[in-house]
Amino acid sequence: MYEDEGRADELIYEEVYxxxxxxxxxxxxRSPLKSILFFLLVGVSAFLLALGGGLxxxxxxxxxxxxDIFTTVGTVDQKDESVVTIAQWEADKKxxxxxxxxxxxxxxxxxxxxxxxxxxxxxAKQRPYFGARIEEKVRGGGDRxxxxxxxxxxxxxxxxxxVPMRVNKVLGGGLHVGDTVYICDHYGDGDGSYExxxxxxxKTYIMELNESSPVxxxxxxxxxxxxxxxxxxxxxxxxxxxxxxxxxxxxDAAAEAEDWNTFDEVTExxxxxxxxxxxxxxxxxxxxxxxxxxxxxxxxxxxxxxxYRNEAQITEGRDITEEEYxxxxxxxLIPVELSRILRKGVGDSLTLPLYYAAYAPxxxxxxxxxxxxxxxxxKVYPVFCEQDYEIAGIYENTSxxxxxxxxxxxHEVIVPWNxxxxxxxxxxxxxxEPMSEGNTSFxxxxxxxxxxxxxxxxxxxxxxxxxxxxxxxxxxQSGIENRKLMAGIFLVSGCMLAVMILCFFSNxxxxxxxxxIAVERLLGRTKKxxxxxxxxxxxxxxxxxxxxxxVAGWAATGSAVEATESTTEFDTTFSNTVIDSGDxxxxxxxxxxxxxxxxxxxxAGCMLMLAEVLISVGFMRQVLRKEPLQILxxxxx
Amino acid sequence: MERIEVKEVSYSYQNKYQKIEAVKxxxxxxxxxxxxxxxxxxxxxxxxxxxxxxxxxxxxSGVILVNGENLSEIDRDACRRKQISVVYQAFHLFPLLxxxxxxxxxxxxxxxxxxxxxxxxxxxxxEVGLEEKILGQYPKMMSGGEQQRVAxxxxxxxxxxxxxxxxxxGNLDSENEAHIVELxxxxxxxxxxxxxxxxxxxxxxxxxxxxxxxxxxxMN
Numbered sequence: 001m002y003e004d005e006g007r008a009d010e011l012i013y014e015e016v017y018x019x020x021x022x023x024x025x026x027x028x029x030r031s032p033l034k035s036i037l038f039f040l041l042v043g044v045s046a047f048l049l050a051l052g053g054g055l056x057x058x059x060x061x062x063x064x065x066x067x068d069i070f071t072t073v074g075t076v077d078q079k080d081e082s083v084v085t086i087a088q089w090e091a092d093k094k095x096x097x098x099x100x101x102x103x104x105x106x107x108x109x110x111x112x113x114x115x116x117x118x119x120x121x122x123x124a125k126q127r128p129y130f131g132a133r134i135e136e137k138v139r140g141g142g143d144r145x146x147x148x149x150x151x152x153x154x155x156x157x158x159x160x161x162x163v164p165m166r167v168n169k170v171l172g173g174g175l176h177v178g179d180t181v182y183i184c185d186h187y188g189d190g191d192g193s194y195e196x197x198x199x200x201x202x203k204t205y206i207m208e209l210n211e212s213s214p215v216x217x218x219x220x221x222x223x224x225x226x227x228x229x230x231x232x233x234x235x236x237x238x239x240x241x242x243x244x245x246x247x248x249x250x251x252d253a254a255a256e257a258e259d260w261n262t263f264d265e266v267t268e269x270x271x272x273x274x275x276x277x278x279x280x281x282x283x284x285x286x287x288x289x290x291x292x293x294x295x296x297x298x299x300x301x302x303x304x305x306x307x308y309r310n311e312a313q314i315t316e317g318r319d320i321t322e323e324e325y326x327x328x329x330x331x332x333l334i335p336v337e338l339s340r341i342l343r344k345g346v347g348d349s350l351t352l353p354l355y356y357a358a359y360a361p362x363x364x365x366x367x368x369x370x371x372x373x374x375x376x377x378x379k380v381y382p383v384f385c386e387q388d389y390e391i392a393g394i395y396e397n398t399s400x401x402x403x404x405x406x407x408x409x410x411h412e413v414i415v416p417w418n419x420x421x422x423x424x425x426x427x428x429x430x431x432x433e434p435m436s437e438g439n440t441s442f443x444x445x446x447x448x449x450x451x452x453x454x455x456x457x458x459x460x461x462x463x464x465x466x467x468x469x470x471x472x473x474x475x476x477q478s479g480i481e482n483r484k485l486m487a488g489i490f491l492v493s494g495c496m497l498a499v500m501i502l503c504f505f506s507n508x509x510x511x512x513x514x515x516x517i518a519v520e521r522l523l524g525r526t527k528k529x530x531x532x533x534x535x536x537x538x539x540x541x542x543x544x545x546x547x548x549x550x551v552a553g554w555a556a557t558g559s560a561v562e563a564t565e566s567t568t569e570f571d572t573t574f575s576n577t578v579i580d581s582g583d584x585x586x587x588x589x590x591x592x593x594x595x596x597x598x599x600x601x602x603x604a605g606c607m608l609m610l611a612e613v614l615i616s617v618g619f620m621r622q623v624l625r626k627e628p629l630q631i632l633x634x635x636x637x
Numbered sequence: 638m639e640r641i642e643v644k645e646v647s648y649s650y651q652n653k654y655q656k657i658e659a660v661k662x663x664x665x666x667x668x669x670x671x672x673x674x675x676x677x678x679x680x681x682x683x684x685x686x687x688x689x690x691x692x693x694x695x696x697x698s699g700v701i702l703v704n705g706e707n708l709s710e711i712d713r714d715a716c717r718r719k720q721i722s723v724v725y726q727a728f729h730l731f732p733l734l735x736x737x738x739x740x741x742x743x744x745x746x747x748x749x750x751x752x753x754x755x756x757x758x759x760x761x762x763x764e765v766g767l768e769e770k771i772l773g774q775y776p777k778m779m780s781g782g783e784q785q786r787v788a789x790x791x792x793x794x795x796x797x798x799x800x801x802x803x804x805x806x807g808n809l810d811s812e813n814e815a816h817i818v819e820l821x822x823x824x825x826x827x828x829x830x831x832x833x834x835x836x837x838x839x840x841x842x843x844x845x846x847x848x849x850x851x852x853x854x855x856m857n
Binding site: 026027031521523627629 | 688693716718719729742743791795
């Protein structure tokens with residue numbers, strides 16, 4: 001008969017559910033102390049969970065931002081091992097000037113930086129820069145520097161003051177035949193035995209000239225100082241300065257035989273001789289030089305300190321991506337000035353025929369740094385690698401104005417290290433200097449400086465100075481760790497409190513209501529209805545407490561975010577960068593974008609409710625397992 | 638006309654130490670309009686027998702027919718909701734509901750509106766002789782006799798005409814006991830209930846229409 005009444009029962013059940021809800025809440029409300037306590041404690045749990053979750057999320061977001069903002073870069077500098085005194089002839093004083101400067105010991109290979117425990121993100125490499133001959137003239141030799149000319153002495157005299165000589169032939173540079181220029185052995189490196197050389201009237205000499213200082217001496221008394229006439233000094237000669245990958249000089253007989261600024265007398269058939277041919281090659285090489293831009297291969301843009309310090313910034317296009325660096329894609333960054341000279345923009349192709357390498361900071365390119373770009377055979381270095389690079393970005397560099405050996409060169413092109421075949425330049429090394437801040441750098445994960453240094457010190461390598469630049473991350477790290485710990489404590493205590501509260505009150509509201517459950521069963525309620533009757537009120541109360549606690553936790557997280565935003569302004573005051581640059585400028589970096597989304601509070605609330613459902617259903621199942629008679633019998637006893 | 642037929646019913650259960658054969662091959666018949674008393678010593682199996690009649694457990698063997706339907710084959714929850722009510726010595730009222738709400742509860746469980754349930758519950762409470770002032774009181778504010786009357790009123794409200802009572806006067810003084818016995822008799826004789834009372838109380842046994850005795854699980 002009851003099966004037949006099933007449909008009617010279903011209709012009744014809808015009302016019964018409402019009635020169940022009503023009585024469940026009613027009975028809950030009639031034990032107000034327990035209910036309020038439960039509500040409050042669930043609320044506190046939800047508050048702690050929401051706050052802990054919110055702070056954790058905020059911390060995670062901050063850490064992600066920090067990882068973007070902060071990078072830890074190290075530079076390596078080989079320390080000077082000794083100090084030497086150099087006697088330098090100064091013509092205007094007609095005496096030697098003694099200068100002291102540091103001298104590094106035996107060059108240390110960057111291989112020593114490859115050690116266990118370094119944990120590089122980008123490994124330490126001593127970077128060369130390359131010379132690339134491009135289509136447009138980018139450097140002015142003009143009439144001031146790197147001139148290769150034949151000069152005929154107008155008088156016979158020692159070059160200890162400005163001596164007039166007439167331009168006889170111009171092999172390189174912007175002087176004009178017939179002009180009179182003044183030559184002086186103004187500065188002469190040496191050990192104190194250097195004597196200014198002598199020229200004979202009517203004889204022709206070939207020299208490489210660079211503009212030096214205002215003219216002086218008896219031959220220029222007719223020239224007023226305000227006319228600003230400058231003398232020239234003989235510069236680089238035809239000797240090669242080629243090096244091996246190990247930093248050893250490649251033997252060149254010409255280099256062995258002469259001073260660095262030797263000049264030759266031009267006689268009949270001179271250009272048929274070996275030296276004569278070298279002078280012609282030198283003139284050619286300097287012509288090359290005017291069309292040369294420095295190209296620096298690197299594993300990451302941030303390894304270049306001007307970029308790291310935001311003194312150089314990409315103003316058009318984009319940076320070279322990590323993947324492009326890794327895979328050695330032919331993409332490059334060029335400075336604004338070069339893009340204007342070349343009339344090339346982002347996306348255009350730039351052919352870079354690389355023909356020499358110099359192991360020195362790239363900014364040295366801007367001076368007359370290289371002794372020679374002739375190899376040991378007396379020839380201009382041949383191109384060792386040529387490929388088309390796509391211009392990914394154009395950068396503007398203000399660090400050039402500041403100067404310093406870790407700046408960029410004026411027209412420096414930046415390319416991925418891996419875009420050039422490994423050691424393809426080994427026969428084209430025109431200069432070799434020890435590792436320095438300007439060309440040896442690496443990147444390690446933030447906060448691992450101490451670990452790195454500990455591992456480094458175990459290597460026992462001496463003579464290298466390692467500096468780190470982290471924009472103040474180390475100082476902030478402890479604060480971040482504290483916040484992480486605080487969030488963790490809130491989360492763990494919230495979880496523990498939640499579990500304890502839920503277990504205690506579930507026991508109180510469910511196991512403690514066995515009699516009610518048994519009576520309801522006697523009155524004909526099914527187990528499911530009994531469970532609903534007991535749990536509905538419990539869930540409603542838990543839901544209310546959870547919602548209130550979560551909202552409070554969310555609001556508290558919001559306050560924490562506001563407090564953080566008002567106090568967390570990260571600048572590089574504490575960073576080595578500022579200390580090192582000494583310019584007193586602060587780069588402020590704000591950890592912006594910390595949004596207090598409600599999702600963590602909602603998630604915490606949902607998790608708490610889920611725990612409540614699981615725990616209370618567990619308790620309910622235990623109670624419902626007992627038969628009503630068993631329960632009531634036990635109670636009557 | 639309510640009728641319960643018990644045929645060769647046996648039931649045993651396992652306690653912590655041994656298997657207890659609580660009911661052994663009991664056969665009997667109960668009809669409405671009569672007050673039945675089942676007596677026996679503690680452990681004789683009378684309360685277990687009552688729970689079998691209430692459908693709170695199933696007989697191991699034998700058959701219990703309630704109005705001709707085998708109790709082990711029908712929805713026993715529904716049966717208790719609609720036909721069989723049980724009252725106990727300890728009353729087992731909902732402590733957080735008032736007397737009126739305790740009686741309304743089974744009515745609303747059957748889908749009766751709250752207003753109608755309130756009306757019918759008040760009638761039931763009046764029927765068992767409780768004054769109106771008791772209606773809003775919680776069980777802990779009432780005497781044992783009042784609580785038992787509320788329990789009986791709740792049983793009456795369920796509309797079933799079979800009332801099973803397990804020691805209904807066990808916690809009552811003699812005056813209240815007399816009132817309850819009188820009420821049970823009235824229910825049987827005037828309201829045509831089938832009332833089965835399990836009791837130690839010889840007075841109830843004396844006043845019952847039929848008195849049965851159980852010993853060692855067997856019905857004499």
